[in-house]
Amino acid sequence: MNSYVLNARFLMRPLTGVDRVATELISASLDAGIPSRFKDILAVRPKGTVVAASERPKDLLSITSTSASKLTGHPWEQLALAKESPESWLISLCNMGPVLRKKQVVMMHDAQAFRQPETYSRAFRSFYHFVQPRLGHRAQTILTVSEHSKRELEHFGVVPKDKAIVIPNGADHILRLAADARILDRHSLSAGGYFLAIGSLAPHKNLKMLIDASNARSDKQRPLVIAGGGNAAVFGANGLRESEHIKMLGRVTDEELRALYENAFALVFPSKTEGFGLPPAEAMTLGCPVIASTGGAIPEVTEGAAISVSPSDQGAWTKAMENLEQCTTLSDELKEQGRERAKMFTWARASDKFLSVLDDLPSD
CATH class of the missing domain: 3.40.50.2000 (Glycogen Phosphorylase B;)
Incomplete structure (x- = not known):
């Protein structure tokens, strides 16, 4: 031994x-x-x-x-x-x-x-x-x-x-946490009323492209909410600014993150590359629909249980977000498929x- x-x-x-x-x-x-x-x-x-x-x-x-x-x-x-x-x-x-x-x-x-x-x-x-x-x-x-x-x-x-x-x-560590939904009240967020992004200023996280894609939607009633990577001032210093349709929450606790996943309309994950891609796996575990990049290892994680979009195609990201908002059936399918796929992780x-x-x- x-x-x-x-x-x-x-x-x-x-x-x-x-x-x-x-x-x-x-x-x-x-x-x-x-x-x-x-x-x-x-x-x-x-x-x-x-x-x-x-x-x-x-x-x-x-x-x-x-x-x-x-x-x-x-x-x-x-x-x-x-x-x-x-x-x-x-x-x-x-x-x-x-x-x-x-x-x-x-x-x-x-x-x-x-x-x-x-x-x-x-x-x-x-x-x-x-x-x-x-x-x-x-x-x-x-x-x-x-x-x-x-x-x-x-x-x-x-x-x-x-x-x-x-x-x-x-990814099932997320299930051990007690969701802290107070973060929704602090930022005036409602259940199903926002797209969620998890990321930082690292170039491969591709957040500038995602912000531009979100801003190009014809109906921006659901804001893009970005958690992690510093506060609005940090993002602003790097040319990424808050607006009526873009909210930057800064660093959040694990308990707050669970609440954000569970109440998001969808997770949008645009990274150019990832060694694994934990946020999509966590989101799927909690039944949150996912729109994810085809970069790096992300397709290995999502594999048929998410809307897959090239990280370089800004227009396709805009269209994917709009299509999901317009199709309740698709959202329900992604929730079910995501939960099933997450059992692998x-x-x-x-x-x-x-x-x-x-x-x-x-x-x-």
Whole structure:
């Protein structure tokens, strides 16, 4: 039986993105029986305060210890963590791990730092371009979240061909949350009375195109509501401005996000590329109709359960939004198809595949 060390650096960051994936995957795997299936598992984190500790699963925190090293951040991950329990398998689920550690399972979520390097700082992309390909070739096992990400990682030489194993994300964590509908009152939103977008100022999120497409609708009675990525002032400084038909909510809590999904007329998700595409999966889980881009891995997630539109065709986005408003039957069909499709994306399914990967690792 093998023993494992979990790279728990993600506990030192907000519970979003890849850090959420790590939290949910390990929690689901603990529920499924890691302690009984394997000799031992210990999570190790650098010194400091766990971010949003009250939101982290207690079973994860119960196996977490603090590293003796004074290092933090990337230096801790590359140097101190590399020496932690060298006889154990190291599990790193957030794109990075110590490149010196061969006995390691690493999850790489996408190849964005290579596909769109201009969207990252010089220091960030230089570090990723140097470390990640070396890690991708040296680590025993590489995981990723979609066939698209696997192809991208191979294309840029980050991992050898056919080395990466695909484990799609879950989305059913959204069902554990109690919807906080007070956000609707604060922003004068009504059930079914708005289109919802989730995004940031990152160019690949394609929000400027979506705003222009929404503004081109002949009937703008339902506003476009954008959650995440900063407040109206931040968007305004980048040429994206609020108006009577465009509302920018800024960062929202997970509970508020559930309320927004459940009360939206539809989610509109125009990204040029995504390594997975969690918002469409979350929306479908909650029965929210989805209009989604054909970019990146998004079609793998929606697969026949959403209206699919090219991320470069602004006119098609306008038409898709208008068509959905004019066809109640289509909306009902998307709700039903979305819920059915979302059954493919649960953390239990993800953990089953993850544990199978661990089962197949060479024994100590």
